Amino acid sequence: MDHVKKNPMYLYLVVLTIGSTVGLQAWTTLFNNFAVEVARLDGDAIGAVQSIREIPGFLALLAIFIIRLIPEHRLSALSILLLGLGIAATGWFPSFAGLALTTLVMSFGFHYYETTNMSLTLQYFDKQVSPWVFGKLRSISAASSIIVGVFIFFMATALDFARMYVIIGGVIVALALWGFTRRPTSADILPQHKRMIFRKRYSLYYFLTFMAGARRQIFIAFAVLLLVQKFGYSVQAVTFLFVLNNAINYFLSPTIGRAIIRFGERKVLTLEYASLVAVFLAYAFTESKWVAGGLYILDHIFFNFAIAMHTFFQKVGDPGDVAPTMAVGFTINHIAAVILPAIGGYFWIVDYRIPFIAGACMALISLTAVQWIRTTPVKPVAIDSL
Template sequence: MAAARLATIRISMQDDRDFTLFIIVGFLIGISSGIVNSVFNNFLNDIYHLSASDRGIVEIPRELPGLLIVFVLAALSFLGDVKIARIAMLSACLGLVGLGFLSPTFSLMIVFMMVFSLGQHLFMPISPSIGMNLSKPEEYGMRLAKLNAYNLIATLIGFALVWIGFSFLQFDYRTAFALAAVFYLFAAVVLSLMKKSEPHHKKFKMVFRKQYTLYYILCIVNGARKQIFLTFAPWVLIQCFHLSPPNFAVLGVVIAVISIVTRTVVGKAIDVKGERFILSLEAVLLFVLCLGYAFAGDLFSSSVALVITAICYILDNSMSTVEMARSTYLKKIVIDPADTTHTLAMGTSLDHIVSMSIPVFGGMLWVAAGYKYVFLFAAVIALLNFILSLKIRVKKVH
């Protein structure tokens, strides 16, 4: 009895150590994300001079790794989550080095953008899986919120580096990408220190179960709405209101500060109110934000429209934390705990089926009718997301 209790304490201490290391990983990734998110769209606009339709088309190769991630993760499943996460960090690092130093042509930029995107998308389903595996069921929401909060605090550093660098230190896009690559490399090093035991299965594994159908549909619908915001919200601010990298860095700081609070609140609300409440509320708020994006330019002067659009951009990005509610919903309904990572990966791939096509359609719609109709389309998707969220049912965790 005493030996069993000692073993339990030892496992708990190991989990806490690994969780702390994983927080550091998230912190380092946050700095990189703050840098890349502040400059990437301006990089495309300033270096390659893309139109709105071109920007939509670029999303096809950018999101292709996300579509294929279920197969990549299945092939790498014998390595275990932590080792796969290290590969993801190295891929992101290599992609950023390529974007900064090895992309004199548009074609080469596409190649290295895909390498970077592969690292990002490989980490997406792995991150919540590792976080929840290091947590008790009743703590899923709060533990993921803690990881996300430290990640967001770190993005403040990334945004600050961009603002200071481009405003006072003559940074260029090459410098920004190199700096972000270094932090991804550090994250890979920290991951190598984690000693969480790896899964026992050593074979190619994919999971697609009928019982997870609602989760898959939620991922698809969310992917459509999310990709419109990710692709065209910053493009509106760049093309219509001429915002620069330092401007986006300032917006990023505001987003991070707000999100540090919202992630903790959302994490606690998931544990108390449940995923159905959180995802339904998110859908309603996103519907309102879509209308703000769509009509600000028609109803107000350009200066007021800029403020309203920027507020929509800030609030939209601040709600990205709700993504963890989809992860905790899945964790609570899985038939086999070993399904978690692979089902998260399947969700990511299904998400990216629409993520690859929606920006192309959105770009053509922008050119043909104006960006207002792109966001009205997003509002319809948000409404569908609300209807689906009401169908969520999970057992209470005691």
């Protein structure tokens, strides 16, 4: 797929996606240890910072108004710059207020880049290849996560938190500055509407996006908790699963993109949600630590199937609606992040199975909803060339 790789926007998104992944992975890896060992925060303060981290995702729709002032690709580079600055500053503010502020800066950068990344991919790559581009970017992201994890492992033996944050943040800032030197845009791309847009015919996309956010929160909040609390997984075991997940996704993500091109969004999402019904029920009732670990890997793989939701919108939406709809969709996706962890935590105390049974029910609802997907077939593409 040489013509895709020669598109200036492809390299632009690859480089900035590496910056985004490095930032999120570094923050996730270091946060708990830094918060406890250096900032001396307790559980409720750490939980509050985690909630603050989700605020920018909920406010992603504001990106619509920002692109009135600067081009969307510049907002991508600016977002990575904010991410890098937030990471670099984290180690110098070891307090609740300091972590809240640096987390907010970092998170605005991460979430706004994710919004523009989806939008620019759908604008600059046609329906025949955009699933592969999404898959390739996720593959690169998986590889970057592994590399930064290894990098932190070795840095931690010689450097304190402040220096690690500065080095990692500096790398991200450098990638952002590279982005500011590029002009990957094309005059042929249709200008985007720069206002908030809600259309009734996008209702299925909005609904699937909300349900995907709910499913993501069950995975994030309770899957690892199950492995640790019920099955006694150690830090090393969880880390091994994380590395294995990313190694699998490095190879599998482009294949998922090819499958969307070959079979269409409805069939791919049907496979995802039918499988998730079984996965969540198995989480609830398995008594085997090995089965639970395997479910965690499968669950993580199915995250990549969400590509199909965005390419579904690309096929049914107006080309000028891409940027505002991706921003609105990202906000809808994060509504569940505000609601579900607290509710699920309450039911976890009653019976840990309840959140997973609820997840199975939500997957069943999503499975029913995706049967309403109707898309116009695209011109066949040589899958083997991707």
